[in-house]
Amino acid sequence: MATYLHFAPAIALAVAIGPRTVGWRLTLAGAFCAVLPDADFALVTLGLDRYSGPYGHRGFMHSLGFALALGAFGALWAGPGRGRQLGAAAFLALCTLSHPLLDGLIDRGICNAWWWPLDGARHCLGWRPIPMRGVGLFGAQRFQLELLWIGGPLLALANAGMLLRRLWRWARPARVPAGARRLPGAAEPGGTVRSPAPGTRWGGAGAAAAPAAARDCPRAQRQLRAEAMRAFATALRLHRHGQWREVNGAAVQP
Numbered sequence: 219m220a221t222y223l224h225f226a227p228a229i230a231l232a233v234a235i236g237p238r239t240v241g242w243r244l245t246l247a248g249a250f251c252a253v254l255p256d257a258d259f260a261l262v263t264l265g266l267d268r269y270s271g272p273y274g275h276r277g278f279m280h281s282l283g284f285a286l287a288l289g290a291f292g293a294l295w296a297g298p299g300r301g302r303q304l305g306a307a308a309f310l311a312l313c314t315l316s317h318p319l320l321d322g323l324i325d326r327g328i329c330n331a332w333w334w335p336l337d338g339a340r341h342c343l344g345w346r347p348i349p350m351r352g353v354g355l356f357g358a359q360r361f362q363l364e365l366l367w368i369g370g371p372l373l374a375l376a377n378a379g380m381l382l383r384r385l386w387r388w389a390r391p392a393r394v395p396a397g398a399r400r401l402p403g404a405a406e407p408g409g410t411v412r413s414p415a416p417g418t419r420w421g422g423a424g425a426a427a428a429p430a431a432a433r434d435c436p437r438a439q440r441q442l443r444a445e446a447m448r449a450f451a452t453a454l455r456l457h458r459h460g461q462w463r464e465v466n467g468a469a470v471q472p
């Protein structure tokens with residue numbers, strides 16, 4: 219078992235995915251799920267099974283089946299919405315699964331009953347690189363090794379997730395919520411700006427006519443402001459040339 223950092227994969231995953239998707243409550247629930255499998259010590263202490271039995275240490279609570287069941291159970295508290303429930307279930311299942319994975323990567327201790335309830339037998343991972351042989355269960359040496367072998371990769375995972383999210387935000391095209399009306403003179407999807415038709419209403423009237431969905435979205439708000447500025451500049455230009463007929467719905471003589 220990892221003594222100190224079993225909770226850490228939940229935090230790293232939450233940071234990598236982002237706070238808009240994984241809130242602090244789900245993060246805390248994930249940290250709890252990531253630590254929970256070692257509660258199987260209690261079953262051994264109570265004499266319900268032997269240490270290496272299917273219900274002993276690293277038994278059914280360190281299995282894929284348990285992780286999936288805990289994820290499904292946790293989704294019941296995720297609130298309404300199928301997408302939200304599926305996301306919570308996947309996150310909690312991954313957090314739970316991180317526990318036997320970390321245990322399995324440590325080069326000491328008995329192996330996990332990965333395939334319970336299909337198979338109660340223990341199976342070791344073929345690769346167990348975390349060197350804990352001869353290291354005490356508690357203490358500074360254990361903590362340092364966990365920081366190096368578990369904390370380091372998790373830090374990299376969290377940073378990679380943040381970087382990918384930032385790249386995605388940078389690369390994706392600006393989206394106007396469905397139903398938002400394109401204002402006169404606004405940029406077309408291809409990036410071109412159409413010149414306005416004579417007599418078109420501009421500025422405040424157009425912005426006020428935008429649906430609430432567009433006004434609530436910060437990106438759409440920025441776009442609306444930019445479009446209003448462009449419209450204002452165009453109106454000024456037209457006014458200078460004596461072609462301005464209408465501003466904000468009020469007829470104006472040149």
Ligand SMILES: [Zn+2]
Pocket residue numbers: 219220255256276280317318321
């Ligand atoms: Zn464990």
